[in-house]
Amino acid sequence: MNICFNIAILLLTDNCVDKIDKSLESIRSQNFDSKRIKIVFVDNASLDGTYEKLIEYTRTMDLAIYRIREKCLRTRLLQEALSFLDFTDYKYITLLEPGDVLFPDFIKSCTSVMERHATHVRRVLITETERIDASGHSIQQRPLFSESCMLQKRLHYPYLMAHGTDHKVQCFFSKGTIPMVLTELPFFIDHRDLFKTAAFSFSNEWIYLKDVLSRLSVSNCEDPAKDLMLKLYLSIRLDLINGTVFADMPKGEDNNLPSQTMINECLANLALKYAAQAYDKNDHDSAKKLMLFSELVDETILKHKAYQILAQKQKSEGLVQLITGHLVQEITFSPPFGSKRL
């Protein structure tokens, strides 16, 4: 492939001095012409030496660095970052969280697929990832779909919801997609995960690559109850606009879309997982609320083994391990209605 375009990798930093090395090293190790990779850092007024470290890096690497004067919310930071990108010549862009790692073939594989299949509407690519928790342990993540495919418009969202929206992917966008996603959003979510934001744009078609091409760290949810409320809210909203957004889909079971019941089961499952984590941390108040939430979204949860274990053994430790085997596993779907296999 004759490459004559650039790829921008955007990193938003906020007091993460210890996480930069890993990510930068993974960018350096890409099996791709390094001159074609434009690394752009936007620092959210960090005070832990992040910014100084980035400046230090400029001695040996070609980096663009912008520093915001006053700390702002993530959404605002992203908007600022996109305005700085106007000065960068690139065709594709990916957003890398500090501490996350791209595998050596990430850019090569993504550009190769996008060059063959991207169109003016098919301009978002998602790849599977390895997830690791704060202690460095790998967390199992079943692939979203059984094979790589090109999805019809809007179809990504319900499937992600059916994974309890806990599924991590790495995104790779054509230029212009992200600002457009932000402005076209039918509802704007100030969320830490750009992907969840982008997921709400119904105007793009998505390419799904089943290959695992990155390693993303999963931090514990700061406020699990709020996170679940937001997810439930979003899923009901999707259900409300189903009639018009999915108007051209076949009706009923033929359309193969995950149902609200399926989504609720996933949310209940997620709530139990968070509850077990809270009990393990001796945070009984949060744990109880999370169990109430699981009951709120799924009445039948009371009969589930995982719920009963939590209800009976609220004071023991190691509950996460104890219930893991009893949680409902994520589902790998067949490529949905209307998608093309890659």
Place this chain on the structure above:
Amino acid sequence: MITQKPLVSIMIPNKDHARFLGPCIESALSQTYDNIDIVVLDNCSEDNSVEVASKYIKHGVRVCKNAHNIINNNYKVLDRLTKGDYMILLCADDLIKPTALEKCVNIMEHHPNVGYVHFERDYVDAHGNITELDPFYNASFIAPGEAALPIYLLTDVAQPAQCLIRRSVFTQMLGYNTEFDHTNADKELWFKLSLASDYAYIREKLSLIRIHDARESVIGFNNFFHPLAMYLSIDSQVNRGMLKNHQNVVDRAPAAYDKLAQESLHIARSCLNQGNRTLAKKYILFSQIVSDTIDTTDIFQNVMFKLNNPDNHKGGQNPEQVFIARKRNYPPPDGFTTLTESQYS
């Protein structure tokens, strides 16, 4: 030299409200204020709404058909479709009285710092029967927006059809947060407007809000959308960073969550009256999640008793009517200046 009066854009979003749409448009057309621009935005109605609306094209009403029903994107789309110096979102099932806009514009023109004006309302049912409501405040006034902020954490005071907005302030606050459904988006909107401008309130019933089973907010109660949006709305107001200098608002957050829990129990009771135990249980669980102390209250015990001892009493009110029974008027926010009728009529 003749000075052109400022233009007021009346934006009417509609989804399947054909039976109410005619009276709504006529209420807009019959305004005593004469420089108005009326746009109907139809959000993929499946009834004959477009047919109803198109009858008014000859009166200068613009009828637009939206590509999707994006639920709460109305302000965003209508903002682009209109150019008025002032704007009002008139839901297709609601009505405004003839002098509503004239009175609001009078205030806004004399007080350039006022970014939005609220006025009072009564409820009207699907058959046109009116339920009179007590006004929220005990006087008409202008107050600093800052002083109104803590109030919006606890309640929304008014619905979109009770508010005229100055477009320059709407633009200044960088548009409209469409994260929330319209029943909460309005509250979010009042909140953001108050951060940017002064606030005026007319203690006169200049609109009629339609209460019926097909109303979006009633649907929102039934599919559990409403309480979640309320919860996220409070969280958004408290945690968005825009309140870093407003500790007086942040301090009210626990009270706001407690109030949400109490309202949830009122709705639960209404659901039980209607025989919907499943939904009632959801609201009860929700109240326990959002408030740490709700299960010690009398209303909680009362609702639990009702849940566990179902009687034959059925056919209660729809959930929205639960909120009708406000029995007191509140004094205006701090720093207010009273408005007399002669100042805005």
